[in-house]
Amino acid sequence: MYDQFSRDYDRFVNWDARLGVEMPFLVGQLSGLSEKDGRPVRVLDAACGTGQHIIALTEAGFRGAGADLSAGMTSLARANAADRGLDIPFRTAAFHELTAAFGKAAFDVLLCLGNSLPHVLTRKGLLAALRDFRAVLRPGGKLILQNRNFDRVLAEHQRWMAPQTYRKGRDTWVFHRFYDFDPDGRLTFNIVRLYSHDEAGFDQRVTSTRLWPLTRVELDPLLKKAGFVDIIHFGDMTGGVFDPEESPNLIITARTP
Ligand SMILES: C[S@@+](CC[C@H](N)C(=O)[O-])C[C@H]1O[C@@H](n2cnc3c(N)ncnc32)[C@H](O)[C@@H]1O
Numbered sequence: 001m002y003d004q005f006s007r008d009y010d011r012f013v014n015w016d017a018r019l020g021v022e023m024p025f026l027v028g029q030l031s032g033l034s035e036k037d038g039r040p041v042r043v044l045d046a047a048c049g050t051g052q053h054i055i056a057l058t059e060a061g062f063r064g065a066g067a068d069l070s071a072g073m074t075s076l077a078r079a080n081a082a083d084r085g086l087d088i089p090f091r092t093a094a095f096h097e098l099t100a101a102f103g104k105a106a107f108d109v110l111l112c113l114g115n116s117l118p119h120v121l122t123r124k125g126l127l128a129a130l131r132d133f134r135a136v137l138r139p140g141g142k143l144i145l146q147n148r149n150f151d152r153v154l155a156e157h158q159r160w161m162a163p164q165t166y167r168k169g170r171d172t173w174v175f176h177r178f179y180d181f182d183p184d185g186r187l188t189f190n191i192v193r194l195y196s197h198d199e200a201g202f203d204q205r206v207t208s209t210r211l212w213p214l215t216r217v218e219l220d221p222l223l224k225k226a227g228f229v230d231i232i233h234f235g236d237m238t239g240g241v242f243d244p245e246e247s248p249n250l251i252i253t254a255r256t257p
Contacts, residue, residue: 001191001209002049006072008193009050010080011166012175019056022237026053026111027060029144029253033108039063044107044136046095047116051077051088054111058086067093067101069119095120095129098136105138113146118211121186123222126212130226137256143228145252146237150213151244157181172196179211187211216242216250228254 005012033041040063045054048066050073058064058081066088068074074090081088093101095117098110110133120126133143152158161177173195180188189211194202216233223231231254234240235247242250 001207002068002070003072004207005191005193006050006070006076008173008175009073009076010052011168011173012164013052014164015052019052022053022113023056023060025237025239026057026144028239029142030057030062030109033142035108035138035140041109042107043109043111044098044102045111045113046098046133047112047114047119048077048090049073049114049116051080051090053113054088055081055084055086058088059084064088065102065107066090067098069094096125096132098132102136104135105141107137107141109142109144110137111144111146113144115146115148115211117145118147118150118214119209121210121212126214126222127226130222130228134227134256139256141256143223143252143254143256145219145250145254147214147219147250147252149235149242149244149247149250151215151250152247153179154213154215155245170198172199174202182210185213187213214250216244216252219250219252223252223254227257229257230255 030041042063043057045066048054048068051066054064054066066077071092074092077090091101120129159178164175166173176192178190182188188208190206190208193205196202220231233242234251235242236249
């Protein structure tokens with residue numbers, strides 16, 4: 001799905017607005033995590049997509065690297081970094097392949113943002129991912145996860161997400177996302193992409209993938225089993241308190257011992 005969607009991703013996300021909200025929280029969470037005086041904090045974005053978070057963090061003085069399962073995404077991330085004159089290592093790798101790609105204890109911080117971890121559909125797969133997250137972090141390193149608040153999505157049966165529109169010249173894109181609530185407890189995540197040139201009708205394309213709507217009570221024990229400690233929850237990327245009934249997100253920070 002994401003190889004296909006990668007070409008539209010930077011149209012779908014309003015990066016100026018999103019980074020404007022998220023960067024202060026991320027920079028606050030990352031600051032002071034350098035092991036050695038003077039060395040920049042080393043940050044890996046484990047589902048980097050088109051690289052926009054790690055590019056912004058590199059420009060803010062952190063030492064960034066990115067990985068993503070989708071070769072389409074990592075290729076766009078490289079191009080976006082090159083456009084900004086930045087040399088950031090990007091690897092095409094799944095969550096459980098990060099140590100193989102970058103080595104053990106290579107980072108002070110690991111980010112997994114934008115509801116990426118729920119793409120892992122099994123407990124075994126999730127544990128392998130979290131164990132690899134731990135191994136690629138140094139002792140005392142920090143994990144930051146950003147997922148949707150699936151407690152609320154499930155309780156309210158929130159099927160539809162707000163549509164996003166992008167216009168450039170005579171071209172218009174509309175992205176509309178919705179979930180199917182599958183009988184096995186997983187979700188099918190659908191993205192309808194409408195494209196119009198010169199307002200001459202819409203070309204329509206639908207892509208879908210499955211998600212595990214991970215809740216806090218499912219995730220916390222797996223984080224502990226993978227060896228993480230000091231687990232903290234927030235409800236959004238401004239550091240708001242997590243409320244299962246109200247919060248838009250489940251943000252988790254945790255440490256390696
Ligand atoms: C919704 S995008 C989020 C991208 C970016 N982190 C953001 O916040 O906008 C989800 C990303 O997760 C990646 N992904 C899905 N499953 C993955 C896996 N098992 N390992 C690594 N990346 C994965 C996809 O390729 C995609 O780039």
